[in-house]
Amino acid sequence: MNRIQIAIQKSGRLADKSLNLLERSGLHFARSKDKLFWYGRNLPVDLLLVRDDDIPRLLVEGVCQLGIVGENVAEEKLLEARQGRPEVRLDSLGKLDFGHCQLKLAVPEASNAKSIADLAGKRLATSYPQLTRRFLDENGVDADIVMLNGAVEIAPSLGTADAIVDLVSTGTTLRANHLKAIEPVMASQAALYRCPQRLDAEGEQLLDKLLTRIQGVQQAAETKYVMLHAPRSRLAEITAILPGAESPTILPLEGQDDKVAVHAVCTEQVFWEHLEELKDAGASAVLVLPVEKMLA
Ligand code: ATP
Ligand code: MG
Structure with a gap:
């Protein structure tokens, strides 16, 4: 099958975070000295390191299939291209929550x-x-x-x-x-874009897989695994405070009938305020752990 090329900024405000996101999504590249083209080592996905201004055009022309660039640059270049060719498109696959x-x-x-x-x-x-x-x-x-x-x-x-x-x-x-x-x-903010051209079936499948992984990394960044001890009598109150937690796991605590352990995946940001509210509601031994990857 054809390989997929991802364009990211070579150096500048978006460069490190773009590369980091792709690496956390499980892509490994053979770094070349000239820092222009990095060959994908574990998947047929290569990296093109360019000026951010060039990324929209590389996508529009289908030279690259994926690209990370600021919405400001994408929109500016799209408006520019549409002057000569009103039909030009660029498809956003989602905002990336950096480069604000x-x-x-x-x-x-x-x-x-x-x-x-x-x-x-x-x-x-x-x-x-x-x-x-x-x-x-x-x-x-x-x-x-x-x-x-x-x-x-x-x-x-x-x-x-x-x-x-x-x-x-x-x-x-x-x-x-x-x-x-x-x-x-x-x-x-930075966003992920794809070329408007459809790839062959295998290529589209690979794009879907990459997108799922990238979304998993994105979601994991906000998600926390929270563990705490709660008095049985205030369980409902305590689980209601946990931000974005669906059906927490309730476990017995050996030798303590009046208390249970609560484990929950919180998909929204857990602030200090939440922890203080939990404590006020009688929670103890509260632990907040980072989540590295998520596959919903
Ligand atoms: P290149 O050499 O790749 O053309 P550049 O000088 O055009 O780089 P940078 O300054 O690295 O671009 O900024 C890249 C993007 O970072 C911007 O287009 C914008 O989306 C985002 N950005 C975030 N904060 C700022 C900021 N304070 N000033 C400028 N850009 C910012
Ligand atoms: Mg630029």
Whole structure:
């Protein structure tokens, strides 16, 4: 059968987490020195390490069958490709819960602009001209877009733009450049995409298997195995506190008739607050253990 190629970012904000996710999903690669193409050692699945901007096109053209990239880049490149070919598609297989950021409209701290409407006729610097144009259109505002590949945040102080549309996660870069965000344009995180072309039966089966494994890793990251001792009289109250636990296992405790052991798989995040509530409800010996893999 044909091998499957997965494209991920070679180096940058998404690189390590993308590789880590695939390795935790059981894929092993023979790492090559040039760090461009890694051959899959245990499954017919290879890795292509590229600039994140190239990933959407590699998928659209079917050079790669799977890819991990920020939704911001996927959407921008898709809008760009659709200008010439309106039929172009890219199928998302799900968000990956890393690489969180927001594309935001920001203006100099001293500016009076409160929303995009206040920037009509002005110049907006951005590396995301398509997303910016769509945002302007959706708001019925006309403005000039100044395309910059990097250092977008210094455009206002250089006098080349009145505002910027740029990625923000903590806001530190904005503050350092005396800018303030005034409107969100798009929320983004890393996502898994597949090529729009159907593979042969074997290929589709392999894609399904990979997807199930990746989802298993994703779900396991939030899931915890909780063990505790509970007074029989407050069992219902205690099991109700466990977040996302379905039918916990109740076990007898040797020599203690008034107490039982409760074991539960919690599929939602277990916070300190939950543990404090459990303790207040009479639970003792509470243990929270990580779950490494899950196959529902
Ligand atoms: P490449 O060399 O692969 O083109 P890049 O410089 O375009 O890399 P990075 O800065 O590594 O890209 O960011 C990759 C992605 O990480 C972004 O497109 C975005 O989805 C996500 N991201 C998360 N937080 C941030 C942030 N604070 N700033 C920029 N990108 C972020
Ligand atoms: Mg890039």
